[in-house]
Amino acid sequence: MPQVSFDNDIKPLMTEADRNHMEFMFDLWSYKDVKDNADDIYDSVSNGRMPPPQGGGPWSKDKVDLFKQWMDGGYQP
Numbered sequence: 001m002p003q004v005s006f007d008n009d010i011k012p013l014m015t016e017a018d019r020n021h022m023e024f025m026f027d028l029w030s031y032k033d034v035k036d037n038a039d040d041i042y043d044s045v046s047n048g049r050m051p052p053p054q055g056g057g058p059w060s061k062d063k064v065d066l067f068k069q070w071m072d073g074g075y076q077p
């Protein structure tokens, strides 16, 4: 299976609304910001706290798993 990369796989998971709402903490379209906060972001999406219902609701298991694979794969850009 090809490596999971930020540009191809992870960034497209983050909508423009997600990005705008979360800019007070970090930029969800920035490789560095998402990498630096990956543990906390993973926590928030895997327990369904983020994105909230107004932001489209929790990610599917596939999306959460993809994010984890990206982390486990060494945060490919």
Ligand code: HEM
Binding pocket: 013, 014, 015, 017, 018, 021, 022, 037, 040, 041, 044, 045, 050, 051, 052, 054, 055, 056
């Ligand atoms: C460390 C991880 C995160 C924390 C601690 C966090 C925390 C918060 C907090 C405190 C708010 C409310 C503030 C506001 O509405 O202006 C918020 C809103 C929001 N967050 Fe997050 N967030 C995290 C990750 C994410 C991720 C990964 C996404 C999307 C993939 C996301 C999507 C949203 C959206 C869409 C809203 C706005 C909800 C509304 O319309 O009221 N957040 N977040």
